[in-house]
Amino acid sequence: MNIDTEAVDLALTTTRAVRRRLDLERPVDDQIILDCIDIAEQAPTGGNQSSRRWIVVRDPEIKQELAELYREVVGGFMIEARDRLAGTDHPRAPVVRSAAHLAEHLAEVPVIVIPAIVGRHDGSGAPGLFDSVIQSAWSFCVALRARGLGSAWTTAVLAKAPELKELLGIPDEITEIAMLPVAWTKGTDFRPAPRTPAREITFFDGYGRTYESGPKTPVRMADGPGTMVEVDIAAEVDDVWAAVTDIALPAQFSDEFTGATWDDGFDGPALGATFTGHNYLEVLGDWEVPCFVDVCEEPAAFGWCTSDLDNPGARWRFELQPLMGGGIRLIYRLLLGPGPSGLNAFIDQNPGKEHRVIANRLRVHRANMQRVADGIKAHVEAVV
Numbered sequence: 297m298n299i300d301t302e303a304v305d306l307a308l309t310t311t312r313a314v315r316r317r318l319d320l321e322r323p324v325d326d327q328i329i330l331d332c333i334d335i336a337e338q339a340p341t342g343g344n345q346s347s348r349r350w351i352v353v354r355d356p357e358i359k360q361e362l363a364e365l366y367r368e369v370v371g372g373f374m375i376e377a378r379d380r381l382a383g384t385d386h387p388r389a390p391v392v393r394s395a396a397h398l399a400e401h402l403a404e405v406p407v408i409v410i411p412a413i414v415g416r417h418d419g420s421g422a423p424g425l426f427d428s429v430i431q432s433a434w435s436f437c438v439a440l441r442a443r444g445l446g447s448a449w450t451t452a453v454l455a456k457a458p459e460l461k462e463l464l465g466i467p468d469e470i471t472e473i474a475m476l477p478v479a480w481t482k483g484t485d486f487r488p489a490p491r492t493p494a495r496e497i498t499f500f501d502g503y504g505r506t507y508e509s510g511p512k513t514p515v516r517m518a519d520g521p522g523t524m525v526e527v528d529i530a531a532e533v534d535d536v537w538a539a540v541t542d543i544a545l546p547a548q549f550s551d552e553f554t555g556a557t558w559d560d561g562f563d564g565p566a567l568g569a570t571f572t573g574h575n576y577l578e579v580l581g582d583w584e585v586p587c588f589v590d591v592c593e594e595p596a597a598f599g600w601c602t603s604d605l606d607n608p609g610a611r612w613r614f615e616l617q618p619l620m621g622g623g624i625r626l627i628y629r630l631l632l633g634p635g636p637s638g639l640n641a642f643i644d645q646n647p648g649k650e651h652r653v654i655a656n657r658l659r660v661h662r663a664n665m666q667r668v669a670d671g672i673k674a675h676v677e678a679v680v
């Protein structure tokens with residue numbers, strides 16, 4: 297049997313959180329829900345034990361009460377946030393608008409499905425319980441999508457679990473894991489959303505090890521080896537931006553980087569600006585590196601390459617990502633090559649050990665990068 301990969305991938309990449317395009321007028325047949333649950337039940341479960349339970353709410357009065365619960369937890373907040381952000385170019389404005397729409401119309405959605413599992417999580421964080429239900433509930437959403445229906449994964453109402461249990465008569469030993477409004481969608485032309493490319497968040501053979509291509513086994517410089525560290529900072533984006541573009545600041549935290557100064561004609565972050573970085577290692581003494589700012593997207597990304605703009609010895613980058621609950625996730629990335637650097641001399645001296653030279657160098661870099669990221673966090677949070 298051949299699986300139509302294109303069709304499967306289409307369903308997987310376009311199963312969106314549908315809120316504003318839920319068709320509130322068109323009835324949903326119970327059988328289609330049951331068919332999708334049968335499909336979802338094919339998902340793996342711990343011990344191969346059938347422990348998932350599905351609550352399908354269609355009664356208008358119960359939906360109304362559910363909608364009120366949802367509004368108390370998050371809906372009211374979403375509606376207020378939508379009104380506050382209306383007309384602004386705030387990055388969260390579209391999702392808040394969509395979420396507020398759902399909050400206002402939840403009671404009108406034809407069907408609300410609550411996937412649940414027998415058992416209470418022991419709070420240990422150890423895998424077991426939720427791991428047996430979430431993959432199944434997601435299969436349910438994808439199966440709906442394949443049939444022209446949509447849903448939105450929501451969990452906010454779970455903050456009112458006692459009231460939810462009371463409303464639906466759910467026993468205490470059952471855990472609800474999501475609330476999925478289900479309807480036919482208005483149109484089916486959903487698109488993949490912008491997401492982080494796999495290469496930036498996939499680590500081969502050890503946490504934090506990224507590659508631009510390959511990697512071959514054993515790895516080589518030609519694979520574009522790199523690493524990343526990250527830290528969540530409780531501060532405004534402008535304060536984090538000021539810190540990451542203060543090119544001398546990392547010298548306060550790094551064991552290797554000792555300082556940097558803007559070259560003549562430059563005095564701050566700008567595309568094409570150049571600066572000189574100073575480093576020190578006991579085995580090598582002091583050395584200087586010319587640096588070229590090749591990424592300057594205030595307030596989201598600041599990066600530079602070393603040695604040669606067209607054939608860099610390394611590429612460094614700070615990325616600033618706003619966090620849902622406030623604050624900024626700072627990601628600090630390094631990519632070695634593709635041009636020559638001090639590393640190539642070591643590789644030439646140690647034929648056959650290229651992978652080890654790369655691994656050792658990245659380990660040292662990574663430790664320093666973590667110091668720098670943690671240092672920037674402490675610095676910014678102290679200033680705020």
Ligand SMILES: Cc1cc2nc3c(=O)[nH]c(=O)nc-3n(C[C@H](O)[C@H](O)[C@H](O)COP(=O)(O)O)c2cc1C
Pocket residue numbers: 311312313314370391394395398448449450451452453489
């Ligand atoms: C764990 C989890 C909880 C969520 N809770 C809610 C919620 O309570 N209300 C809501 O409107 N959306 C909720 N969402 C949806 C997200 O806000 C977000 O819109 C969605 O993951 C991305 O939508 P997209 O796939 O269409 O890009 C939740 C998503 C997840 C994964």
